[in-house]
Amino acid sequence: QVQLQESGPGLVKPSETLSLACIVSGGSIRSYYWSWVRQPPGRGLEWIGHISYRGSTNYKLSLESRVTISLDTSKNQLSLKLRSVSAADTAVYYCARVNSYGAKDFWGQGNLVTVSS
Amino acid sequence: SYDLTQPPSVSVSPGQTATITCSGDALPNHNAYWYQQKPGQAPILMIYNDTERPSGIPERFSGSTSGTTVTLTINGVQAEDEADYYCQSTDTSGSRVVFGGGTKLTVL
Numbered sequence: 531q532v533q534l535q536e537s538g539p540g541l542v543k544p545s546e547t548l549s550l551a552c553i554v555s556g557g558s559i560r561s562y563y564w565s566w567v568r569q570p571p572g573r574g575l576e577w578i579g580h581i582s583y584r585g586s587t588n589y590k591l592s593l594e595s596r597v598t599i600s601l602d603t604s605k606n607q608l609s610l611k612l613r614s615v616s617a618a619d620t621a622v623y624y625c626a627r628v629n630s631y632g633a634k635d636f637w638g639q640g641n642l643v644t645v646s647s
Numbered sequence: 648s649y650d651l652t653q654p655p656s657v658s659v660s661p662g663q664t665a666t667i668t669c670s671g672d673a674l675p676n677h678n679a680y681w682y683q684q685k686p687g688q689a690p691i692l693m694i695y696n697d698t699e700r701p702s703g704i705p706e707r708f709s710g711s712t713s714g715t716t717v718t719l720t721i722n723g724v725q726a727e728d729e730a731d732y733y734c735q736s737t738d739t740s741g742s743r744v745v746f747g748g749g750t751k752l753t754v755l
Contacts, residue, residue: 565744567690575682575690575733577744588742591648624689633680633695634735640689 532557534625534638542619542645548612552625552638559583559601563628564608566599568621569640576621580628581608615645649673649738651747658753665721667750669734672715673741679717680735681710683728684749690733694719721752729754 538550552564565580579589581599589597598611612619622642626634651671659665669679679697682690692701694710697717707722717736721728734747 567746574731574749575684575735575746577735577746580744590743629695631695631699632678632737633692633701634682634690635692635695635701637689637691 532627532636534627534636536623536625536638536641538623538641538643540642540644542615542643543647544616544645545614548610548615548619548623548643548645550610550623550625550641550643551607552609553605553607554627555606557627559606559608560603562630564599564601565626565628565634566608566610567624567626567634568619569624570618570621578610578612578623617645619643620645649743649745651734651736651745653732653734653747653750655748656751656753658755659724660755661726662723665724665728665752667719667721667732667734667752668716669718669736669747670716671736671745671747673739674712674715674717674736676739677737677741679710679712681708681719682733682735684731684733685729693732724752724754726754728752 533555566578581587596613622640624640625638627636629635681694684690697712698710
């Protein structure tokens with residue numbers, strides 16, 4: 531059974547870079563697409579972007595200038611970097627596997643990141 | 648930007664049928680997916696490719712599509728179905744993912 535586990539700081543200062551990792555177990559990241567999704571407190575899901583097993587990426591247009599998603603095949607993990615954060619970036623951040631049907635079939639438990647000085 | 652529109656809330660009594668709609672201009676050309684999310688938990692995939700149900704999802708959950716609207720139907724709603732439900736698809740380009748705003752299902 532595939533499992534995903536996000537990790538990273540729970541508090542980031544405004545204007546700094548948010549960095550999260552997602553370790554994948556029970557399967558290789560060398561297959562499928564992998565996605566990051568976030569959810570501000572009390573609000574809905576927001577797609578951030580995804581990366582293919584070959585490393586090609588697609589990002590939400592409004593975040594594209596600040597976000598980078600990458601794969602580390604040696605660690606079987608994916609990562610998220612979001613630059614120049616503000617309070618509006620406070621959210622629970624989820625990583626998810628995207629299966630061959632385009633469905634996010636496995637999710638991490640989520641990592642709450644608060645942007646505050 | 649491209650939007651998927653869902654009703655903010657739906658309420659039903661136990662045993663009744665709940666229908667949650669999701670509307671978007673590009674839905675006739677792109678697959679839709681449905682996720683269930685309970686408080687403090689990660690989303691769970693309930694429906695993929697408009698109408699397909701993953702293994703382990705109860706048969707009372709079904710998906711359908713008609714034109715620019717996809718629908719999640721829950722037959723014989725149970726108390727445990729109370730949750731937020733999100734539809735997901737892609738924008739007109741087919742390369743960027745979009746979520747609907749979510750629908751809170753209340754079981755009366």
